[in-house]
Amino acid sequence: MRRLLTALIALAVQFAPPLHAAAPGVTENRIRIATIQDLSGPIAMLGAPIRDGIVMRLDEENERGGVHGRRLAIAVEDSGYDPKKAILATRRLLGSGEVFAFLGNLGTPVVMATMPLIVDAGLPHLFPFSPHQATYAPTHPLKYQLFAPYRDYMDAAVRYMLQEKGYRRVGLLYQDDDYGLEVMRGVEAGLASQGLELVERTGYKRGATDYASQIARLRAAGCDLVVLATVVRETVAAMREARKVGWAVDMLVTASGYSAQTHELGGEAVEGLYGVSVMPHPYADAAEGDLYDWIQRYRTRYDADPNVWSAMGYDVADTFIQGLRAAGRDLDAASFSAALGQLKTTPGFLGGPTYQFSPDDHLGNRRGRMARIVSGRWQLVSDYLD
Amino acid sequence: MLAQVLLSGIATGCVYGLVALSFVLVFKATETVSFMQGELLMLGAFAAVLLVEGGGWPVWLALPAAVLVLFAIGALLEGGVLRRALGQPHLTAVLLTFGLGLMLRGGVTMVPAATHQMHRLELPLAGVLSLGPLQLAGEHLAVVLATALACASLAAFFRFTRAGVALRACSEDARVAALMGISPTRMHTLAWALGAALAGFAGVLLAPVTLVHPGMGLIALKAFPAAVIGGLSSLPGALAGGVLVGVFEALTGLYLPDGAKDLAVYGLMLAVLLLFPRGLGGRGAAA
Numbered sequence: 225m226r227r228l229l230t231a232l233i234a235l236a237v238q239f240a241p242p243l244h245a246a247a248p249g250v251t252e253n254r255i256r257i258a259t260i261q262d263l264s265g266p267i268a269m270l271g272a273p274i275r276d277g278i279v280m281r282l283d284e285e286n287e288r289g290g291v292h293g294r295r296l297a298i299a300v301e302d303s304g305y306d307p308k309k310a311i312l313a314t315r316r317l318l319g320s321g322e323v324f325a326f327l328g329n330l331g332t333p334v335v336m337a338t339m340p341l342i343v344d345a346g347l348p349h350l351f352p353f354s355p356h357q358a359t360y361a362p363t364h365p366l367k368y369q370l371f372a373p374y375r376d377y378m379d380a381a382v383r384y385m386l387q388e389k390g391y392r393r394v395g396l397l398y399q400d401d402d403y404g405l406e407v408m409r410g411v412e413a414g415l416a417s418q419g420l421e422l423v424e425r426t427g428y429k430r431g432a433t434d435y436a437s438q439i440a441r442l443r444a445a446g447c448d449l450v451v452l453a454t455v456v457r458e459t460v461a462a463m464r465e466a467r468k469v470g471w472a473v474d475m476l477v478t479a480s481g482y483s484a485q486t487h488e489l490g491g492e493a494v495e496g497l498y499g500v501s502v503m504p505h506p507y508a509d510a511a512e513g514d515l516y517d518w519i520q521r522y523r524t525r526y527d528a529d530p531n532v533w534s535a536m537g538y539d540v541a542d543t544f545i546q547g548l549r550a551a552g553r554d555l556d557a558a559s560f561s562a563a564l565g566q567l568k569t570t571p572g573f574l575g576g577p578t579y580q581f582s583p584d585d586h587l588g589n590r591r592g593r594m595a596r597i598v599s600g601r602w603q604l605v606s607d608y609l610d
Numbered sequence: 611m612l613a614q615v616l617l618s619g620i621a622t623g624c625v626y627g628l629v630a631l632s633f634v635l636v637f638k639a640t641e642t643v644s645f646m647q648g649e650l651l652m653l654g655a656f657a658a659v660l661l662v663e664g665g666g667w668p669v670w671l672a673l674p675a676a677v678l679v680l681f682a683i684g685a686l687l688e689g690g691v692l693r694r695a696l697g698q699p700h701l702t703a704v705l706l707t708f709g710l711g712l713m714l715r716g717g718v719t720m721v722p723a724a725t726h727q728m729h730r731l732e733l734p735l736a737g738v739l740s741l742g743p744l745q746l747a748g749e750h751l752a753v754v755l756a757t758a759l760a761c762a763s764l765a766a767f768f769r770f771t772r773a774g775v776a777l778r779a780c781s782e783d784a785r786v787a788a789l790m791g792i793s794p795t796r797m798h799t800l801a802w803a804l805g806a807a808l809a810g811f812a813g814v815l816l817a818p819v820t821l822v823h824p825g826m827g828l829i830a831l832k833a834f835p836a837a838v839i840g841g842l843s844s845l846p847g848a849l850a851g852g853v854l855v856g857v858f859e860a861l862t863g864l865y866l867p868d869g870a871k872d873l874a875v876y877g878l879m880l881a882v883l884l885l886f887p888r889g890l891g892g893r894g895a896a897a
Contacts (some may be wrong), residue, residue: 265719269727308838400869400872426863429872430825430828431828433622433827434618434619434621434856434860436616437860440614440615443611444611456819457728461820461821489730527841
């Protein structure tokens with residue numbers, strides 16, 4: 225009986241919380257966070273460079289001694305863009321009790337499935353790669369976002385095209401899902417500000433192979449600007465179809481089509497395409513100074529050229545680190561959230577926007593800028609649009 | 611504009627037709643509907659990309675090689691897995707193809723180079739040919755010509771070669787064919803291998819048009835109605851069904867309200883099944 229009692233007391237001592245309870249994942253000399261990426265599914269071409277960018281920024285901070293003397297560690301989980309897998313991974317990470325926050329989770333279905341678990345467990349859910357409003361509104365102390373919904377960017381972009389370039393007859397080719405509808409609302413809002421409406425809209429299902437009838441419809445409607453709510457492959461296909469039939473109409477693609485792959489795969493056909501850019505693509509041969517050094521470091525480290533997703537991953541991690549610095553040495557979810565709610569970042573050499581939060585607005589940026597493919601590469605043609 | 615859209619529809623229809631042919635080929639010889647034809651198509655395109663980008667092969671050599679690779683894969687899958695379903699209820703084989711398809715797609719997405727970027731297969735025929743007001747894309751012409759060529763050689767194979775005649779005999783009546791000295795298992799292998807090769811061929815033809823990516827196989831969702839419309843057991847019917855679906859889809863996309871295009875194919879399939887229960891190419895009830 226006595227021995228049992230001793231054993232019980234020993235157990236209780238072992239598992240009792242320490243006197244000053246630290247936040248999960250935070251120890252004297254380490255902060256551990258987690259991210260859920262798609263490294264094997266349909267958007268792995270985004271997930272892999274995002275992961276690389278995040279990990280690179282954290283490691284660089286560690287080489288300088290970490291934040292307030294704490295090194296940064298990250299657990300990367302692969303969801304394959306599957307919400308079920310993402311939930312399992314999230315539960316595992318939450319169960320370990322060794323995660324301070326989730327950073328840059330990728331994919332709207334994944335984020336919608338896992339965000340409630342993370343927030344209910346009292347952990348910050350930071351800067352997910354999902355342009356869904358629920359990631360920052362209604363304001364919640366644990367939810368912060370850097371990327372605005374497509375609607376906001378497209379509204380501003382369409383207004384810019386109408387005002388600066390004088391387009392009047394705007395048509396839309398959209399992917400027939402949430403993404404396409406979200407873009408449609410933004411385009412309609414932009415047009416409505418000038419008293420205009422879409423002259424034609426035509427959709428396609430994911431995985432469509434032929435856009436001849438859609439392009440023919442848009443052409444028959446006499447559009448002078450076609451907005452593309454497409455991703456890379458469909459952007460290339462739609463422009464190739466238009467150019468093939470000899471229709472030299474101008475087109476504008478969302479931030480989803482702003483990728484170096486668009487001009488690498490599209491070549492001549494996508495010349496002149498307008499796009500919305502949130503973060504400029506880091507072209508290696510045009511880079512100078514800090515950006516050049518960064519590209520060289522990335523290349524040495526990963527044996528690949530960085531792209532716009534690597535830059536976004538790096539930026540997400542950088543903003544997180546700026547938040548940690550502001551929160552100070554005495555770190556838990558509440559102190560971190562309070563510090564982030566006052567944060568205004570200084571943009572770095574990557575050319576991203578300034579992110580600014582306030583206690584009642586947790587979306588860091590709403591503005592994109594216009595870019596255009598000239599001589600086979602994206603060039604910025606405007607400042608950040610209001 | 612109508613002619614332009616029609617041409618595009620025919621070219622797309624030819625790819626549907628080729629995949630539909632592979633459905634029918636397998637169905638006729640094995641009475642199994644194969645749900646992995648789309649994945650085999652994707653695999654064919656990736657095999658060609660691998661040979662061109664990874665192996666540095668010239669395109670004209672890589673394309674037939676990719677089709678041969680798929681022939682071999684088809685034979686391997688049959689020998690390793692599908693043969694075990696012989697004599698079991700039909701559903702076993704159908705579910706097996708479904709599972710194999712998932713595994714094939716999963717296998718491809720595990721290769722980082724396949725998922726981290728899209729690939730493009732340049733055919734030497736790229737370019738635009740102007741015919742009066744019509745603009746013909748080189749890739750589309752290539753698709754139509756290659757489909758015609760594939761059908762001609764398939765017809766010749768079934769008519770003039772021993773293996774082709776044996777395969778036909780087997781699908782007519784496997785027991786009598788066996789009595790005549792034809793090995794049904796060997797014919798079973800041949801049918802699956804040919805089905806895989808045809809799907810791979812369609813993939814190679816589709817590659818320059820849509821770019822190569824793991825989701826390419828979705829096109830089988832359109833090819834299956836084409837095969838059903840063609841009667842599921844008629845090779846010319848499958849091809850005709852494919853072209854019909856392609857053209858019908860293009861026309862509804864042009865003239866009907868937005869969104870009708872994606873329903874139209876299945877509406878057409880229902881209508882055909884209602885009016886011609888055995889499909890357009892199927893034999894009458896009396897036969």
